[in-house]
Amino acid sequence: MAKGNFKRRYKNYINSDISFDKKTWVAIVLLLFVSMAVLGFIVEINFYHINSIIRDGKDMWFWRGSAFGPWIDIYGIGAVAAFALTYKFRKKPWLVLIISGVVLSLMELIAGMAIYYLDNGRREWNYNEEIWTLGNIGGFICGRNIIAFSLAGPFVVYLVVPAIMRLAKKMNRKVFLGIAYVLGAICIGDIFYNDIIHTLFPQCPKASHFYKQYGFKFVKFTQHDKAFWKLK
Numbered sequence: 001m002a003k004g005n006f007k008r009r010y011k012n013y014i015n016s017d018i019s020f021d022k023k024t025w026v027a028i029v030l031l032l033f034v035s036m037a038v039l040g041f042i043v044e045i046n047f048y049h050i051n052s053i054i055r056d057g058k059d060m061w062f063w064r065g066s067a068f069g070p071w072i073d074i075y076g077i078g079a080v081a082a083f084a085l086t087y088k089f090r091k092k093p094w095l096v097l098i099i100s101g102v103v104l105s106l107m108e109l110i111a112g113m114a115i116y117y118l119d120n121g122r123r124e125w126n127y128n129e130e131i132w133t134l135g136n137i138g139g140f141i142c143g144r145n146i147i148a149f150s151l152a153g154p155f156v157v158y159l160v161v162p163a164i165m166r167l168a169k170k171m172n173r174k175v176f177l178g179i180a181y182v183l184g185a186i187c188i189g190d191i192f193y194n195d196i197i198h199t200l201f202p203q204c205p206k207a208s209h210f211y212k213q214y215g216f217k218f219v220k221f222t223q224h225d226k227a228f229w230k231l232k
Contacts, residue, residue: 027168030181032079035079036075036076038071055130063217065207068194074108076187079152081103082099093154093158100152126221127139138227194206194207
């Protein structure tokens with residue numbers, strides 16, 4: 001019976017336009033952003049732990065992201081982008097896979113290049129210095145991530161979003177909205193403070209400075225190295 005209900009709900013999700021009011025849609029997007037930002041944080045700290053063991057022979061853990069909380073903004077942004085661009089194509093999984101792979105890969109490539117060339121060779125990541133890259137372009141994008149980005153679209157559209165929508169239907173509306181808006185405000189406010197406010201007002205304490213004081217380690221990437229063309 002449970003399996004039959006799941007199939008029915010899945011077919012209804014694929015074939016029918018889901019109706020929510022604007023506040024609930026905003027709440028769904030906020031929970032998608034937060035949940036994927038947290039998942040990204042978990043993935044990153046575990047990956048760089050493994051990377052340090054295999055590549056450097058050191059059993060080390062690193063804090064990832066620029067925020068105080070356990071979330072990384074690019075994962076949340078990527079998930080929302082994948083959802084927005086592929087949701088209407090959910091009847092065609094192959095198209096969801098291709099669109100998410102192309103768009104998210106371009107987003108990472110452009111973001112990495114923008115940081116590097118606009119900020120005098122600064123890198124937030126460098127795939128020249130990681131394991132399991134399956135090849136890379138300028139250290140900005142790698143084969144491993146292209147595969148991961150391609151799978152991210154189906155993961156978001158067919159697993160994460162339906163789960164959040166089911167919560168929206170089952171939970172008390174005020175409770176659902178309250179949880180989504182509060183978590184969203186905390187997460188986005190934290191990210192905005194560390195990425196924007198600190199940039200405008202460097203005297204404000206930043207999360208990375210706070211964590212370094214308490215002994216947290218951060219991954220260090222080679223800076224100012226050669227990418228596609230030399231820096232001036």
